[in-house]
Amino acid sequence: MTWPPxxxxxxxxxxxxxxxxxxxxxxxxxxxxxxxxxxADAIGSRAVLELLGTTVEGRPIPVLRVAAPGRTPDxxxxxxxxxxxxxxxxxxxxxxxxxxxxxxxxEAPDDAVAAVLDVADVVVVPTLNIDGxxxxxxxxxxxxxxxxxxxxxxxxxDLNRNFPVPPGAVPSRNPLSGTSxxxxxxxxxxxxxxxxxxxxxxxxxxxxxxxxLLNLHSTGTILTYPWGSRPEPPADEAGFLSMIxxxxxxxxxxxxxxxxxxxxxxxxxASNDWFHDRFATLALTVEVSPPAAEVKxxxxxxxxxxxxxxxxxxxxxxxxxxxxxxxxxxxxxxxxQPIDIGP
Numbered sequence: 001m002t003w004p005p006x007x008x009x010x011x012x013x014x015x016x017x018x019x020x021x022x023x024x025x026x027x028x029x030x031x032x033x034x035x036x037x038x039x040a041d042a043i044g045s046r047a048v049l050e051l052l053g054t055t056v057e058g059r060p061i062p063v064l065r066v067a068a069p070g071r072t073p074d075x076x077x078x079x080x081x082x083x084x085x086x087x088x089x090x091x092x093x094x095x096x097x098x099x100x101x102x103x104x105x106x107e108a109p110d111d112a113v114a115a116v117l118d119v120a121d122v123v124v125v126p127t128l129n130i131d132g133x134x135x136x137x138x139x140x141x142x143x144x145x146x147x148x149x150x151x152x153x154x155x156x157x158d159l160n161r162n163f164p165v166p167p168g169a170v171p172s173r174n175p176l177s178g179t180s181x182x183x184x185x186x187x188x189x190x191x192x193x194x195x196x197x198x199x200x201x202x203x204x205x206x207x208x209x210x211x212x213l214l215n216l217h218s219t220g221t222i223l224t225y226p227w228g229s230r231p232e233p234p235a236d237e238a239g240f241l242s243m244i245x246x247x248x249x250x251x252x253x254x255x256x257x258x259x260x261x262x263x264x265x266x267x268x269x270a271s272n273d274w275f276h277d278r279f280a281t282l283a284l285t286v287e288v289s290p291p292a293a294e295v296k297x298x299x300x301x302x303x304x305x306x307x308x309x310x311x312x313x314x315x316x317x318x319x320x321x322x323x324x325x326x327x328x329x330x331x332x333x334x335x336x337q338p339i340d341i342g343p
Contacts, residue, residue: 290311
C-alpha cells in the first residue's frame with residue numbers, strides 16, 4: 001500500500017515534506033504517512049487506508065480504519081476515533097496518533113489494544129491539518145528567525161473554531177474562543193465548515209458516528225471535555241470522568257489534570273462540542289506535554305515558535321500518553337456499551 005493512494009490528485013499529490021526540518025525523534029510528514037500505509041498493508045484486510053479528503057493546498061488526508069484480528073472493518077460495529085493534528089503547530093499530537101496507528105496495526109496487538117479492538121473498530125486520522133504540519137516543520141529550517149509555525153490551515157482558519165456552534169452556546173469576548181478577525185490565530189473562518197479539512201472530518205463522522213473521540217492536541221498536560229461553548233456540564237459527564245480516571249491511572253510518568261473545556265477557556269465552534277452535540281460522542285481532548293517547556297529550559301529555542309508547542313523528548317511524552325489513550329477508549333465503551341454486531 002502506498003500513500004497517497006491511487007487516484008489522489010490535486011496541486012500537491014504528496015505530503016510535500018521538502019524543506020521540513022523535523023527534530024530528532026520526529027517524522028517528516030511523508031515519512032509519517034508512509035509508516036501508516038506500510039503498517040496497514042502488513043495486516044491485509046484487517047485495515048483500510050482511505051482518502052478522507054484534501055487540504056487547502058491539495059494534500060490528501062488519510063484515514064485508517066482497523067479491525068481486530070480475524071475481522072475486517074465494518075461501519076456497523078462500534079467506532080472509536082482518534083484525531084491528530086487539527087492544529088498544524090501541534091506536531092507532537094500527530095506523533096502520538098502515529099504510534100496509536102502503529103499499535104492498532106500490530107499483527108498481535110498487546111492486551112490494552114486488543115481490549116479495544118475486541119469491542120470496536122478503531123478509526124485514526126493521523127494528521128488533519130497537513131498543510132499546517134508541513135509548514136510547522138519547514139519553519140524550523142529558518143535559522144535564527146522567529147517564524148510562528150501555523151496553528152491554522154492554509155486559509156488562515158483555526159479548524160477547531162470552524163464547526164457549528166451547538167444550541168445554548170454562551171458568547172464570549174475572549175478572542176481565544178473564536179474570532180472574526182482574520183489576523184488572529186483563532187480566526188473561525190467565514191462560516192462553519194468553510195474549510196475542506198473540517199468538511200472532510202464531518203463527512204467521516206457522519207459515516208462512522210463514533211461513540212468516542214480522542215482529539216489529540218498540545219500543550220497543557222490536561223484533559224478537557226464538552227462543553228466548551230456552554231457553562232453547564234454535559235448530561236453524560238460521568239462518562240467523561242470515567243475516561244479521565246482511566247487515562248490518568250494508566251499514565252506512567254506525568255499525570256494530567258482535567259477540566260470541562262469552558263472552565264479552561266471558552267471555545268465556540270469546537271470540533272468536540274459538535275461531535276458531542278451531533279452524535280453524543282464522548283469527545284475528549286488530550287493536551288500532550290507542558291506548554292513552552294523547552295523554551296523555559298533553553299531560551300535560545302524561543303527563536304522558533306515550534307518549541308512553544310512541542311517537546312524535545314518526543315518518545316517520552318508519547319510513551320506517557322499511549323497507555324492512557326487505550327484505557328480511555330475502553331472506559332468509554334464500558335460507559336456507552338454500544339451494540340456489537342459480532343464477527
